[in-house]
Amino acid sequence: MNTTLLAQAANEARGLAMDAVHVCNSGHLGLPLGCAEIGAVLFGESLRYYPDAPKWLNRDRFVLSAGHGSMFLYSWLHLSGFAVSRDDVKKFRALHSITPGHPEYHETPGVEATTGPLGQGVGNAVGYALSGKRAAARFNTAEHTIFDQHVFAILGDGCLQEGVAKEAIAFAGHSGLDNLILIYDSNDVTLDAMAKVTQGEDAEQYFLSQRWDAVTIDGHDLGAIASAIETAKSAKNGRPKVIIAKTLIGKGIPEVQGTAKGHGEGGAKFIDGARAGLGLPADEHFYVSAETVAFFAEKKEASKAVFEKWQATYDAWAKANPExxxxxxxxxxxxxxxxxxxxxxxFAADYKDATRSAGATVINAVAKEVPQFLTGSADLFGSTKNYIKDGGDFSAENALGRNIWFGIREHAMGAICNGIAYDGLFRASGATFLVFADYLRGSIRLAALSNLPVTYIFTHDSVGVGEDGPTHQPVETVSGLRVIPNLDVIRPGDAEETAGAFAAALLRTDGPTALILTRQAIPLMNDLSVEARRDGVLRGGYIARKETGGLTTILLATGSELQYAIAAATELGDGVRVVSLPCFERFERQSAEYRESVLPKAVTKRISIEAGVTDLWWKYVGTEGKTIGIDRFGMSAPGDVVFKELGITKDSVIAAAK
Amino acid sequence: MNTTLLAQAANEARGLAMDAVHVCNSGHLGLPLGCAEIGAVLFGESLRYYPDAPKWLNRDRFVLSAGHGSMFLYSWLHLSGFAVSRDDVKKFRALHSITPGHPEYHETPGVEATTGPLGQGVGNAVGYALSGKRAAARFNTAEHTIFDQHVFAILGDGCLQEGVAKEAIAFAGHSGLDNLILIYDSNDVTLDAMAKVTQGEDAEQYFLSQRWDAVTIDGHDLGAIASAIETAKSAKNGRPKVIIAKTLIGKGIPEVQGTAKGHGEGGAKFIDGARAGLGLPADEHFYVSAETVAFFAEKKEASKAVFEKWQATYDAWAKANPExxxxxxxxxxxxxxxxxxxxxxxFAADYKDATRSAGATVINAVAKEVPQFLTGSADLFGSTKNYIKDGGDFSAENALGRNIWFGIREHAMGAICNGIAYDGLFRASGATFLVFADYLRGSIRLAALSNLPVTYIFTHDSVGVGEDGPTHQPVETVSGLRVIPNLDVIRPGDAEETAGAFAAALLRTDGPTALILTRQAIPLMNDLSVEARRDGVLRGGYIARKETGGLTTILLATGSELQYAIAAATELGDGVRVVSLPCFERFERQSAEYRESVLPKAVTKRISIEAGVTDLWWKYVGTEGKTIGIDRFGMSAPGDVVFKELGITKDSVIAAAK
Incomplete structure (x- = not known):
């Protein structure tokens, strides 16, 4: 290892971060400066990557969980030859640049995850590691190894304080993900203060208690960093690894280094002196020396050879294993x-069961057709019913398993599913009770923002949950999810709509889908064909019962209340149409003509029924319309009793229509 | 300690749980049966309580974090003489009973927290412990000790796997809450499976790493339980305590005990044999022996004496310390x-700053008037600006502090605030960036469900966040919060509305309030008086600019967009009214007359502007109306640039109105 060059490159990376933050007058210097030597070792020595093939299947994955240190990533991607130019670095945090304030997946070559919300990246890295383990188990053969990558992540004190990270760490330790290497930027400082103000845990002891290997090093010692990484990579001992790197936050700006002021942009005003102190030329900002350029150019050539050798292996493997x-x-x-x-x-015409049960049938049919589809549950397979039969259980002993036992760790489930989806080799899904969607909302948002096709299977919808009571009865959760941009929320109204809902989720490639399923049995809506109902879900909304005379009234419903709308319409007679609207978002993506054909503007007598808060329905029922819903928390009693008590019945619809 | 009697009472508690679950055919037997001896020691020996004064200020607090084991709580509350009758127990999980499926605060005497969503109760207990520490520091005097209670909680594997619990545990260890005693019902089983399927952590080592004392005992050994609790209570060593009680889940039903089947109601069908095995009479369900009744009657008398002695101390203290x-x-x-x-x-007429900065002024004024008001931040005091000057920092060394440094633990912050609010001695508030409201949503929901007057200070609203980009720009978060029943969401439009917003939050006693504040500076809306704006916030919505001619158009706005609506109205002229609608929920609670006076039905030309998703606005703008908002994620660039790029401007309003 060329430590002289890497030390110099580290200081140049510091200079890039200082100059970029100085130009836009915002951003975070603490990590890019404090972790410069770690970056030098990772990108100059330890990571396997080839900048011209940023999606190389067997690259090492690197996640910057402490995403506010984005200039760390942009600096090293630039230095190491990814398609992040000096001009891109200069446009740090500017409109439409590929160097946004926090790393964003899809925006920048070499960025493996959208990070910033703390702790998420740890879960993402665990997902990548799970994906890597399963990929090796599934695709490698005795003759050909096409996957043997490692997954790296840098996290800070902030990430480690977050519950989502702690859940993911517990899962990783239990799952034996020894291909995962966390580098903990332990600088004893958080945004607000010295870390000792808020934390006192013994990090090494903590990681050991979670079945991890842990080692503490000087995070500015290039040799120590390289050696710790090498040890971590080579120990295939069933334990994930953490390297606790003691660093000096903001190192290089004497006025702020080692303090909370070093965390953000506060040091930017001292950069002239700091740059001089690092030996950077006063007259050239965004400076990269010829030696550094040459070093990484040479490294790129070497990486190319490794990549091409792998490509040959891959080609031979693909030929030998076409399936x-x-x-x-x-x-x-x-x-x-x-x-x-x-x-x-x-489904049989007389099928009557919960849509979560229908989901059990559907998911197994889907799993047969889509072998890359994985699913998991937060300790609720028996209730969420999304278990893939004969799929096996993912574990330290069986990386082939398609069922992931996430434990009672909903937030980590969300972040891990995102990690699997970022890796893109498998389709990820996770399940829990709908009410606990709140626990993973932070991860759902990131899936939506990053266009990840994750599927959430949320069962035990609304007051149909029954005796478990209001703590477990989601009345606002569906609406809470609907407002998240780029998230499809599908609340199917019978078993066939459930089939359509799963198909919709899997067919979608540019964002996540939440499936909302009942605990209680609901009947099939057999008046329409199977195809019509499934296709209707793909369109988001459709006419579930056409009026038989002149159209006077439109009843709108989703999920378990579709049955009441249809029953009411039957009783109300000729002019009443029922529109099933299982997915608002898909419906909004249809043509104006289609939407008008389903919901003609001229018909203003509209009534919605859904066993949840009514706020979002005014868009569809309009000023003249009525909403039937539950604008309060539920109650503990048998589900059918609560439905009646809260007026979610056929009779309520009829009364409202008269 | 009368171990013979307590062993018998434990079995009778098991019988109550079996009978109750059998009658309603739902519920969870695992914990009530597995923790029966723990219950016997707690309620028969170790806890300080007086059933006729369930809110006794100096009682020990007990939180059942594993709330699904609610029959544990109801059984012991019944046995120990709280106002939970045998009939109440028989109505377990029935409509309108005081024994709902999960414990609900306000519903049942002796229930200290609404629990069930796992992990929350651990955070609540930490909040209770913080409250207890501060109460002792604030109110005890050299002459009188009126607070020296302990806080107990039972948690299971599920709670301990949850991130919110792990955050709260870290906080408690760091804060030296040695008045907190967790009893970990370690039965090696979760809902879905044996716990080893999902967890492998060394619990004792884990707690030690978090600066806790930890001991492992046989959870069925009455003597061991009592002794461990006594040791925990007496060790005033600055460390919270965990008692890891190894128990047999569902103990007493041989067919299911020790397995995942023992967790829920699965054992109910075997209760005849089980009851016989426990020595309970076959012909009397919900059986409590005369000996048990006599024991607890005697205990109640003894408790009464303790209570009355304390009451005398309290009276003397109150007389000596009237303030x-x-x-x-x-x-x-x-x-x-x-x-x-x-x-x-x-505020001065020319004040122009962010509403978070206005909040800094306001919160200090509020803190002077309301000495019981506490606030905290998730490592963001410098940004959320809710620091009480001269309030001191709460810590192991200073329990008087009014500023709580929660660390980067948003979810625990929410659960801890709930715990403080349950205790009811202090008013709790917590702050973070608005986008991270998602992280504590599970706790916000419970505050709303339990009518807790917690205040959330969420700053850095919408794309005004600027360069930090879409990961940090909440565009859907305000709407996501608005759909939660019983949560007031206030998005003030200038500094005076901010003052009104804080007042509204503090004046509210029956539920939580979320304050939504800007990162960026916005001007004062001086056309209306200070009082009119503050009072307008208390009403939720008001006329911020009255039309000068015949009313033709209503512009609706909140927060930082109010300025654009007013500027547009000024330019558009006579017939245009601006309605400021900072809090939908408060507005909806106004009389129909008031609402009509603000938003006359006859005026259908309405335009809303808010820098977030538009879905909820259709209720107010109606079918003929228009919404200006941001129905997508934001972008990384200076805030004013992003506002323009996304069309959140005065000109957009004018164009829409024309």
């Missing part, structure tokens, strides 16, 4: 059979 | 000056 190659290719392309919906068997 | 007594009484009564709003100084 596996097809599966992997489909996974990477997010490709599923376009006729997936029709490949799910129809 | 402290007034403060405590006001705290317990949730009483604040009714003219709080007017006691906040008016």
């Amino acid at each position: 596996l190659a097809a599966e992997l290719t489909a996974g990477v392309a997010l490709s599923v059979p376009s006729d997936l919906s029709s490949k799910i068997p129809a | 402290l007594a007034a403060e405590l009484t006001a705290g317990v009564a949730l009483s604040v000056p009714s003219d709080l709003s007017s006691k906040i100084p008016a």
Whole structure:
């Protein structure tokens, strides 16, 4: 290892961060400066990557969980030859630049995850590690190794304080993800203060208690960093690794280093002196020396050779294993059979069960068609019913398993699913009770923001939960999810709509989908064909019962209340149409003509029924309309009793229509 | 300690749980049966309580974090003489009973917290412990000790896996809450499976790493339980205590005990044999022996004496310390000056700063008027600006501190604030960036469900966040909060509305309030008086600019967009009214007459502007109306640039109105 060059490159990376933060007068210097030597070792020595193939399947993955230190990432991506130019670095945090304030997946080559909300990146890295383990188990053969990557993440004190990280760390330790290496930027400072004001845990003892290997090093000692990483990479002992790197936050700006003032942009006003102190030229900002350029150019050539050797292995493997190659290719392309919906068997006409139970049937049909589909549950497989039969359980002993036992760790489940989705080899899904969607909302938001096709299977919708009472009865949760941009929320109204909902989730490639399923049994809406109902879900909304005379009234419903709307319409007679609206977001993406055909503007007598808060329905029922819903928390009693008590009945619809 | 009697009482408690679950055919037997001996020791020996004064200020607090084991609580509350009758127990999980599926605060005497969503109760207990520490420091005198209670909680594997619990545990260890005693029902089983399927941590080592004392005992050994509790109570060593009680889940039903089937109601079908095995009479369900009744009657008399002795101490203390007594009484009564709003100084007419900065001024005025008001921040005091000057910092060394440094632990902050609010001695508030409201949503929901007057100070609203980009720009978060029943969400439009918003939050006694504050500076809306704006916030919505001619158009706005609506109205001329609608929920609670006076039905030309998703606005703008908002994630660039880029401007309003 060329420590002289790497030390110099570290200081140049510091200079890039200082100059970029200085130009836009915002951003965070603490990590880029404090972790400069770690960056030098990672990008100059330890990480396997090839900048011209940023999606190389067997690259090492690197997640900057402490995403506010984004200039760390941009500096090293630039230095190491990714398509992040000096001009890009100069446009740090500017409108439409590829160097936004926090790293954003899809925006920047080499950025593996959208990070910033603290703790999430740890979960993402765990997801990447799980994906890597399963990829190796699934695709490597005795003849060919196409996956043997490691997953790295840098986290700070902030990440480690977050519950989502602690959940993910527990999961990783229990799951034996020894391909995961966390580097803990332990600088004893948080945004607000010295870390000792808020934390006192013994980090090494903590990680040991979670079945991790832990070592503490000087985070500015290039040799110590490289050696710790090498040890971590080579110990295939069933334990994830943490390298606790003691660093000086903001190192290089004497006025603020080692203090909370070093965390943000506060040091930017001292950069002239700081740059001089680091030996950077006063007359050239965004300076990179010829030696550094040459070093990384040479490294790139070496990486190219490794990449090409791997590519040859891959080609041989693909030739020898066409079925596996097809599966992997489909996974990477997010490709599923376009006729997936029709490949799910129809339910018997007299089927009457909960949509979570219908989901159990559907998910197994989907799993057959989509071998890259994985699912998991937060200790609720028995209730959420999304278990893939014969799929096996993912564990330290069985990386092939398609069922992931996340434990009672909803937030980590969300972050890990995101990590699997970032890796893009497998399709991730996770399940819990709908009311606990709140626990993983931070991760759902990031899936939506990062266009990740994660599927959430949220069962035990609304007061149908029954005796468990208001703590477990989500009345506002569906609406709370609907307002998240780029998240599809589907609340199917019978088993066939449930089939359509799963198909919709899997067919979607540019964002997540939340499936909202009942605890209680609901009947099939057999007046319409199976295809009409499934296709209707794909469109988000459709006419579930057409008026038989002149249209006077439109009843709108979703989920378990669709049955009441249809029953009411039958009783009300000729002019009443029922619109099933299982997915607002999909409906809004239809053409104006289609929407008008379903909900003609001229018909203003509209009544919605949904067992939840009514706020969002005014968009569809309009000023003249009425909403039937539950604008309060529920109550503990048998589900059918609560439905009646709160007026979610056919009779309420009829009364409102008269 | 009468171990023979307590062993018998434990089995009778098991019988009550079996019978209750059997009758309603739902519920959870695992904990009530597995923790029966723990219950016997707690309620028969170790806890200080007096059933006829369930709110006794110096009682020991007990939180059942594993709330699904609610029959544990109901059984022991019944046995020990709280106002939970045998009939109440028989109505377990029935409509309108005081024994709902999960414990609900306000519903049942002796229930200290609404629990069930796992992990929350641990945070609540930490809040209770913080409250207890501060109460002792604030109110005890050299002559009189009126607070020296302990806080107990039972948690299971599920709670301990949750991130919110892990955050709260870290906070408690760091804060030296040695009045907190957790009893970990360690039965090696979770809902879905044996715990080893999902967890592998070394619990004792884990707690030690968090600066706790930890001991492992046989959870069925009455003597061991009592002794461990006694040791925990007496060790005033600055460390919280955990008693890891190894128990047999569902103990008493041989067919299911020790397995995941023992967790829920699965054992109910075996209760005849189980009851016989426990020596309970076959012909009397809900059986309590005369010996048990006599034992607890005697204990109640003894407790009465302790209570009365304390009451005498309290009376003497109150007489000697009238000011402290007034403060405590006001705290317990949730009483604040009714003219709080007017006691906040008016801002200078040319004040122009962020509403978070206005909040800094306001919160200090409020803190002077309301001495029981506490505030905290998730490592963001410098940004959320809610620091009480001269309030001191709460810490292991200073329990008097009014500023709580929660660390980067948003979810625990929410749960701890709930715990403080449950205790009811102090008014709790917590702050973070608005986008991270998602992280504590589970706790916010419970505050709303339990009518807790917690205040959330959420700053850095919408794309005004600027360069930090979409990960930190909440565009859907305000709407996501508005759909939660019983949560007031206030998004003030200038500094005076901010004053009104804080007053509204403090004056509210039956639920939580979220204050939504800007990062960026916004001007004062001086056309209306200070009082009109503050009072307008208390009403939720008001006319911020009255039309000067015949009313043709209503512009609706909140927060930082109010300025654009007013500027647009000024330019548009006579017939245009501006309605400021900072709090939908408060507005909806006004009389129909008032609402009509602000938003006359006849005027259908309405335009809303708010820098967030538009879904909820259709209720107010109606079918003929228009919404200006941001139905997508934001972008990284200076805030004013992003506002323009996304069309949140005066000109957009004018264009829409034309």
